[in-house]
Amino acid sequence: MLELSLNWYLSLSALLFVIGMIGVLTRKNAILVFMSVELMLNSVNLTLVAFSSHLGDVNGQILVFFALCVAAAEAVVGLAIIIAIFRNNLNIDLSKINLLKW
Amino acid sequence: MVSYLFILFATIAIASAIVMITHKNPVYSALFLVLNMASLGGLYLLLEAQFLAVIQILVYAGAIMVLFLFVIMLLNQESADDVFKGISIKYIMSVLLGIVVFAQLFYAIASVTNTLPVVSENMSAVGSVENIGDVMFTDYLLPFEVTGILLTAAVVGALIIAQRKIKLKEN
Numbered sequence: 001m002l003e004l005s006l007n008w009y010l011s012l013s014a015l016l017f018v019i020g021m022i023g024v025l026t027r028k029n030a031i032l033v034f035m036s037v038e039l040m041l042n043s044v045n046l047t048l049v050a051f052s053s054h055l056g057d058v059n060g061q062i063l064v065f066f067a068l069c070v071a072a073a074e075a076v077v078g079l080a081i082i083i084a085i086f087r088n089n090l091n092i093d094l095s096k097i098n099l100l101k102w
Numbered sequence: 103m104v105s106y107l108f109i110l111f112a113t114i115a116i117a118s119a120i121v122m123i124t125h126k127n128p129v130y131s132a133l134f135l136v137l138n139m140a141s142l143g144g145l146y147l148l149l150e151a152q153f154l155a156v157i158q159i160l161v162y163a164g165a166i167m168v169l170f171l172f173v174i175m176l177l178n179q180e181s182a183d184d185v186f187k188g189i190s191i192k193y194i195m196s197v198l199l200g201i202v203v204f205a206q207l208f209y210a211i212a213s214v215t216n217t218l219p220v221v222s223e224n225m226s227a228v229g230s231v232e233n234i235g236d237v238m239f240t241d242y243l244l245p246f247e248v249t250g251i252l253l254t255a256a257v258v259g260a261l262i263i264a265q266r267k268i269k270l271k272e273n
Binding site: 004022027032038049052057065070075092 | 138
């Protein structure tokens with residue numbers, strides 16, 4: 001029986017963050033890059049909640065709530081941009097979007 | 103008991119995250135991300151943050167991921183060239199970079215391991231709806247209202263960006 005301490009939550013959060021980062025770096029589909037960014041946001045939220053619970057301080061969980069609202073707004077605007085790019089380009093492959101390339 | 107639940111949820115979260123970034127079909131990726139967020143909600147419950155656990159399931163796994171699924175099915179993209187094909191320099195470099203970042207984070211966590219706080223005794227009282235609502239509508243009332251404005255602006259902006267034709271005013 002292992003002792004469950006804050007270290008475990010922080011390590012899990014670091015691992016999820018790194019997995020999301022590898023997803024952002026390797027995938028070319030714009031929607032998958034977005035979902036990897038959401039994964040990274042979630043892992044940081046886990047860190048905040050773990051610290052908040054272990055310190056007995058409610059402010060961390062309030063910050064997670066606000067981060068969640070910002071993530072929702074970001075997802076809405078980002079997906080709208082993806083739809084707009086798809087209309088102009090018929091492609092959401094990030095390596096083929098070169099409209100702003102000089 | 104709590105440790106075993108932690109191991110269960112952590113395993114589900116890591117496995118679904120890995121499957122998410124490697125699966126070739128975006129719909130399955132989105133569904134595995136839903137599983138990942140649900141297991142994170144379970145971890146929030148283990149941390150006695152009941153309000154955030156419910157919000158995580160409702161907002162993330164419910165609302166945001168449904169939006170993602172709608173967009174995936176709207177675009178109907180067959181991204182055949184986005185599948186993992188052999189070892190290329192890009193994959194090696196990104197995995198190497200990931201290992202470096204993880205080693206850095208892990209070293210940082212391990213170096214402060216003795217100074218980390220142990221579980222506080224009022225842990226169960228912190229994450230309740232009553233406590234969070236109390237703080238949010240007194241100390242954080244102004245940021246809460248600003249969040250409402252932000253969400254409204256995001257919805258209006260998304261409507262304008264995703265419009266079929268943007269009519270520019272002629273001079």
